[in-house]
Amino acid sequence: MKAPIVVTTGEPAGIGPELALMLAARHATDWVAIGDPELLRARALALGLDVEVVIVAPGEAHPGPRRQRLAVWPVALKEASEPGVLSTANADYVLETLDMAVAQCLAGKASAMVTAPLHKGVIRDAGHHHFTGHTEYLRDACGVEEVVMMLATDSALHGRVVSADATTDSLHSIPLRVALATTHLPLREVADALSQKGLERVLRILARDLTDFFGVVSPRIAVCGLNPHAGEDGHLGREEIEIITPVLERLREEGLALDGPLPADTLFTPRHLDGVDAVLAMYHDQGLPVLKYSGFGQAANITLGLPLARTSVDHGTALDLAGHGTASPDSLAVAIALAEDMGSRVAER
Structure with missing residues (x-):
């Protein structure tokens, strides 16, 4: 049985x-x-x-x-x-x-x-x-050693995430999967918790489990920057230059489809989400408020990386x-x- x-x-x-x-x-x-x-x-x-x-x-x-x-x-x-x-x-x-x-x-x-x-x-x-x-x-x-917290709206639980209408101004029609690079941390500790090694592990787990658990053959992941405007070439923070971008470049060379680092305030718009299988946010309240606006009460929390x-x-x-x-x-x-x-x-x- x-x-x-x-x-x-x-x-x-x-x-x-x-x-x-x-x-x-x-x-x-x-x-x-x-x-x-x-x-x-x-x-x-x-x-x-x-x-x-x-x-x-x-x-x-x-x-x-x-x-x-x-x-x-x-x-x-x-x-x-x-x-x-x-x-x-x-x-x-x-x-x-x-x-x-x-x-x-x-x-x-x-x-x-x-x-x-x-x-x-x-x-x-x-x-x-x-x-x-x-x-x-x-x-x-x-x-x-590492797990990844991801929330997904009901409409995003199976298959590729593709907006029904990428020109619409509403997020409510768009399936969303949002994973987190860090989870339950005070905001002042987030930047110090980010590292190239940790971010690489998170992205590998996310890409692997999108395939293993959701059947996405070649997942495309959009990655948020940490700072406003994704650091604006270092003028608003250097985490994008020193941590996030080097990891994305390394994993792209292995064949992973990674967009970013992108400013979170424009990434979470229909045009940028079209065709994206998951978004990786750098911290809890960067990504989850958008997902919950889109599908609160019709979503699930998933822990990736567990046996x-x-x-x-x-x-x-x-x-x-x-x-x-x-x-x-x-x-x-x-x-x-x-x-x-x-x-x-x-x-x-």
């Missing part, structure tokens, strides 16, 4: 648990949630969702898809959780759900993992002071919505669909 996708339910005080329940209430699911069964039962009851929570031993197969049934590999909360109310006591619970997902993927008992949102602050406040997010935690858990397939939602814990049943599960559905495709490609390797 095919190994199931596993979905971690994230911060228990957030919307993650109810998003999993909403999808189970609407569809016959063949994926397995990882979380506290009693939490899920209580949240289903509070929201009036007719979902049976079925406990399955970790690593065991899915009992079979059926609407209004959610299979769960159990991890127990450290203390009872209330929607919208964070508790540092449950930080280790959240990390345990991730550890289980990684272990089962690496053991071949799960085909891919999908993560609901967690709360970075509460995990750090609980004593995990170096925790910066899912991406970096999974990198360390899998023992790899497993991992996707996530494109939003946070939404504590203000937790327990109200008004949050949309659309991004989680996109992430699960993408994980299914990625997991099948991993199995074919």
Whole structure:
């Protein structure tokens, strides 16, 4: 029997648990949630969702898809959780759900993992002071040197990214994949974190996984500069001259199709995005606001460079919505669909 996708339910005080329940209430699911069964039962009851929570031993197969049934590999909360109310006591619970997902993927008992949102602050406040997010935690858990964070709109999850109308002024019609050279860093640390070696690794991973996971045979990648106007020939910063351009020239000689470094304020326009398979932004808020403007709630977060397939939602814990049943599960559905495709490609390797 095919190994199931596993979905971690994230911060228990957030919307993650109810998003999993909403999808189970609407569809016959063949994926397995990882979380506290009693939490899920209580949240289903509070929201009036007719979902049976079925406990399955970790690593065991899915009992079979059926609407209004959610299979769960159990991890127990450290203390009872209330929607919208964070508790540092449950930080280790959240990390345990991730550890289980990684272990089962690496053991071949799960085909891919999908993560609901967690709360970075509460995990750090609980004593995990170096925790910066899912991406970096999974990198360390899998023992790899470099990973790449990429978000993609639903319309960009398969095949080449080509604008339907490259003359339009709206980004909403354009499929987007945006990867990051750096991830969760304070802005003042970004320039120091960039290096030729690191940028080369990121571009190699991005190009390889666009082919391996998305079927793009000869990926074309547009690369942002770090500084305004891509440094304006060194007058607004030298990172483009000393770091980014030398790497792009070296990799172009190997046959990679790389545009840039380009000013981010003009790169993210329909004309420049036409025919581009992915954009590499230098830092988190350089590229992701544009993608989320284009497709928020209809996108997925992907971690490239891992020995497993991992996707996530494109939003946070939404504590203000937790327990109200008004949050949309659309991004989680996109992430699960993408994980299914990625997991099948991993199995074919």
